[in-house]
Amino acid sequence: MKRSFLSFLVDQWSVVPPVETTDLSGKTVLVVGANVGLGLEASKHFARMQPARLIIACRSEAKGKAALTEIKQETGYNGCELWIIDLANFASVTAFADKFEKEGGDLHILVMNAGILQPVYQSTTDGWESTLQVNHIATSLLSLLLIPRLVAAGRNSSTPSRLVLVSSGVHHYVKPTKEVKTSSKPLEMLSSAEWCIPEHMHSRFFESKLFNLFFIRALTDRLQSITPLSAVAVAPGYSYSQLRRFWYEKPTFSFVRIGLAIQERLLAWTSEQGSRQLVFGAVGGRDNEENMKGGYVSVSRLVEVADFVLSDEGHKMQDAVWNETIDILSSVSDKIAPIVQDYLVVPDSSTN
Template structure:
């Protein structure tokens, strides 16, 4: 599918679909990046569906506690829990997954919403470029580490579990450079300081959103059809969000003024954007097979970008998957057994 900037503008001007609802009694929901914006609003919607447990994974304890109080105040739901997680630190991700294995029990819905946007190169303590680690590598790491809990819940339930990876419609507008597509280790190239020039960093957020779509589709290809788990990517749309706080903190510029104008003309509220996450998490239950590996836009499962569907896209998808698994095997010794026990060769 090809989608232009005009298509996205039209989407933003159309009536926003209503939020979907479901009976989540007895189920466990985990929302990563739940303290602000669409993650917080999605958590409120989940709270109104009364799951047995709603776990908010946040980097800041203070902001997490504030979100917890706001959800309880607005929804009169007291099943929220705050767990601390920093995707910019692989050790934090591993500790979180270990804690969930011991204390979390089965997991019915996972929403990987946390992400960052910046235009300067900044490495994490693990040595990776920050956007690449937070938006993609750490997101993939936690998603894979939680597969046993997701599958266990699906096997005990009448419906498959859902893994929702929050991506973006900007994946329609990015085609990796020829050098990246030709590389046997595109992630290593993208994460290198030499590659992360100011020019290349302008497209890094777009690239990370494309990588998320590739991850969802690659994972789906490797899940047996009988495995009770559906992985879905979701586009929350252009919303008012703390994601762009990098821009808000900058001194006045024409670029900043342009962003503020675009927000005033086009942006949805965070609550409206969160409805797409909810659709990805509970929608389409009448045709689960069509949901697997799907992409949600305006509360509908739609076709992804032409590049993703192309031969070159399939080749890059497999290359990135293999490199991702190789990298994450070096981060956690649990990745290899999970890949062996739960996934197959496509």
Template sequence: MKKSLLNSMIEQWLVVPPVETTDLSGKTVLVVGANVGIGLEASKHFARMHPARLILACRSESKGKAALAEIEQETAYNGCELWIIDLANFASVTAFADKFDKEGGDLHLLVMNAGILQSDYQPTTDGWESTLQVNHLATSLLSLLLIPQLVAAGRKSSTPSRMVIVSSDVHHWITLAEEVKSSTKPLETLNSKELERMQSRYYESKLLNLFFVRALTDRLQSITPLSAVAVTPGFCYSQLRRSWYEKPAFSFASIMLAIRERLLAWTPEQGSRQLIFGAVGGRDKEADMKGGYVARGRVEEVADFVLSDEGHRMQDAFWNETVDILTSVSDKVAPIVQDYLVPGASAN
């Protein structure tokens, strides 16, 4: 599928489908990146469905507590829990997963919403460019580490568990550098300061999110009661772009962003409806949801590059390198990959 910028703009003017609802009694829901924006609004929608547990995973304790209070005030739901996680720190992610293994029990819905958009190169203490680590590597790490809890819940339930990872329509408009395409270690190449392309780094990270969902789906047996779903929330008002708001008030970038938001942006609540659909919608077509890409309340075809032979090759290359990197981060990754996944189709 080729989606032009014009088509994307037109979609922003269309009516947003209503939010999906279901009964989440007895279910555990985990939303990572839940204290502001679409993550907070999605958490409110989940709260109205009365899950047994709704865990908000946030980096800031103070903002997380404010989100808990806001959710309870607006929904009268008092089953929220605040857990702290910092995706810019692998040790924080593995500690979170260890805590969930001990205290979380089965996990029915996982929503990986946390992400950042940086305008300059900022490495983490783990040595990775921060957007690559937060948006892709740490998101993939936590998703893999929670597979046992997701599968356990799916086996006990009448419906498969869902893993929802927030991607974006920007994956349609990114072209990977030739150095990345030809590299045997594309992530390491992207991480190089010499290949600093911060103007496209967020786009690249959202493509990697989509690659991860599709590669994971290729490696999950069809009988495994877990569906991984990629979601685009659309173009919304968001604190994701707060670094751009900090630019000089009358800079060209800040003026163009303000105009674009005024003309096109959805509210965070409207964007959150796509996360909810990815988590609870499409149950009558579960096979379509597995590895699907959700946009405006339906499964939509992804970019032509993702579907191409070259796209499949890059998807496998990024998957293999991601697993290798994360295996060195946590000794639990390799056993999970071995016990729950099978080789991808291209590896057969």
């Protein structure tokens, strides 16, 4: 599918479907990146569905506590918990997963919403370019580490669990270079000094959202069909969020900031409207669960991904990103290899 600017405008000016609702009694929901914007609004929607437990995972304890108060005040829900995680630090991610293994129990819905848009190079303490680590590598790490809890919940429930990754429609506009497309280690290449120059960094967020989609599709290819877990990618649409705060926080006058403000006023959905896509990915489409597996949600419906993702080149790059990601994560946590061995299979080369 090719996505034109006109189709983007049509979506942004369309009426956003109402939020999907269901009864979450007895279920545990975890939203990562929930203190502001889309994650906070999605958490409010989940709270209104009365889950047994709603865990919001945030980097900042102060902002997380403020979110807890806001959720309680607006929904009346008392079961919300704050857990701390920093995706820019692998040790924080593995510690979070260890804590969940001990205290979390079964996990019915996992929404991986945390992400950053960092247009200038910044390295994490783990040595990776920050956008790649937060948006893809650490997001994949936590998702895989929590698969045993998701599968356990699906087996003990009448419905499969859901893993929701927040991708974006911007994946349509990614045009990887030949060097990146054919590399056996595209992540290492993109994180190198050569590929973190300003000329390349402007597309880094777009690339990370493509990798989110690759992860969901590659994971689905490797999950046995009988596994009670559906992995879904969602595009929240162009919405008000904290992603673009890099430009708004600059103390000096900026034409980019003025342009963004005008663009948002004309096109952006509210954070609440954008959050409806996260909720749909988590609880929608239950009447056709097989189609939701590996699906891509936009405007509260399953839509086709970009042509590049469906192409032979796209499939090869998806496999390269998956293999490199697993290699990276296996060096971060000794639990990754057993999870891959116990819960995933070698995909059929005849299917994509």
